[in-house]
Amino acid sequence: MKAEMRGNTSVSLQNPTLFETHQSPLSGALNGCLGSLDGACLEKLLLHCASALESNDVTLAQQVMWVLNNVASSVGDPNQRLTSWFLRALISRASMVYPSSMNFNGSSTIQRRLMSVTELAGYVDLIPWHRFGFCASNSAILKAIEGFPRVHIIDFSITHCMQWPTLIDELAKRPQPPSLRISVPSSRPPVPPLLNVSTEEVGLRLGNFAKFKDVPFEFHVFDSSSPKEQQHLNPSLLNLRDDEALVINCQHWLRYLSDDQKGRNNFLNTIKSLSPQIIVVVDEDSDLSASSLTSRITTCFNYLWIPFDSLETFLPKDSRQRMEYESDIGHKIENIIGFEGVQRIERMESGIKLSQRCKSAGFLSIPFCEETVKEVKGLLDEHASGWGMKREEDILVLTWKGHNSVFATAWFPNGLDD
Known part of the structure; x- marks a missing residue:
């Protein structure tokens, strides 16, 4: 949206043309909020708009x-910045339903940016949103494949294989590193981060790194026309080999599969039929699948406050890197708030709900060992002090100031031999 976002509320909130009598619904929504920019007030306004x-x-x-246009700001405090993206999403939604009634200037379409591999590395390192899952998953994978001479990882991830250099480095330290094969789907959800090189180029770079580390390596891209069709995976498509330990890695991926019986459950059932040695699932720990717009706004506002607040601790308000990262979160907000039906692809579910789904599909949980916990804590020490970790049953959860943000789980099919 090209309309200017201003942080000064004193004039606009008291504009008599906006609420003519004290009985007006808008006046009621603003009761106690005049001159205030706290999150509760901004959330209240967003809910009233919805x-x-x-x-x-x-x-x-x-x-x-x-x-909202007068109290939100793309360069303000975390609540103002977050609100500015919610406002964009609401304007986008309203403009589709009432195209002749919305008088705001400009388009709400968010420009998608393509990153270089170097920029992607900086994106991943900025906050532990992805590194937490990489660290927990790699530690669990390394333990599960110990003693196997050949390993095949089927990688469902939105971060373009950024997880694997660390794993390759650890494998290289073994007296006899196993051969490693990584297979990735040919398509991915159209969500950030987006890369300016092909998947095949990523595979070549991984191969060069593995060669440098003396780890035997193969990279394969299997045909997958859309994430929703990946429940149709089969051994022939994946070129499975009997002498390989199979690993299924799902990083911020399952939420892009349909959440009905024909989507995630079928995917898990298919994965189970492949008899993997381990399946690791990492995703954002929030339930954003509600059909009600107001329910989604409440959950989304209080959840996505986390990255906005954490970036505030070490990046200046006008930092380009910060604005670009927040823009990628804005992509998520636009989809969660602005769209319905098949157009809304961001359908997250909590770690507890995902665990119940996995257990119903016939998987048994693999508890994370103390060594994994120690490694994750060491990783978090590299970031701001607000980041922490806790256990919820067999789930590891990344937290920001005590609020759940990302969960990590590990599973194996019930009935698989030890």
């Missing part, structure tokens, strides 16, 4: 949007 859109009250929705 409620107006759901009840087809275009006039009220417009009024709340104009107020």
Whole structure:
């Protein structure tokens, strides 16, 4: 949205044209919020706008949007910055439903940026959002494949194989490193981070690194026209070999599969039929599958506050790197808030809910060992002090100031020989 976001609330919130009487719904929404920019007030305004859109009250929705436009700021504090992206998403949603009624200038379409491999490495290292899952998963994988001369990893991840150099480095330290084969799907969800080189080029770079480390290596891209069709995987498509230990790695991936019976459950059943040595699942620990727009706003606002707040601790407000990272989160917000049906691909579920799904599919949990916990804690020591980790049953959870952000789990099919 090209309309200017301003942080000064004193004039706009008291503009008498926006709420003419004390009985107006907008006035009620703002009760106790005048001059305030705290998260509770901003969330209240967003919910009021969403409620107006759901009840087809275009006039009220417009009024709340104009107020939000004056209190949100893309260069303000974390709550203001987060709100600016929610406002964009609500305007986008409203403009699709009421194209002639929304008078805001500009388009809400977020520009997608392509990263170099170096920029992607910086993106992953910025906060432990992805590194937490890499560390926990790699540690569990290394333990599960110990003693196997050949290993095949089927990698479902949105981070373009950034997880594997560390694993290759650890394998190289073994007296006799196993041969490693990594297979990735030919398609991925159209979400950040986006890379400016092909998957095949990524495989070549991994191969060069493995060669440097004297780890025998193969890289394979298997045909997969869309993430939703990956429940149709079979041994022939994946070129499975009887002499390999099979590893299934799912990093921030399952949420892009349909959450009905024909999606995630079928995918898990298919994975189970492949008899993997281990399956690791890492994803964001929030339930954003609700059909109600207001419910999704409440959960999403309080959850995605985490990366906005954590970036505040070490990057200046006008940092380009910070703005680009927040823009990628804005991509997520736009999809969660702006779209419905098949267009809404961000359908997260909590770690507890995912665990129940895996158990129902016939998987048994693999507890993370103390060595893994120690490695993850060492990783978090490299980041801001607000990051922490806790256990919830056999789940490891990354936290920010005590709030759950990302979970990691490990599983094996019930009935697989030890």
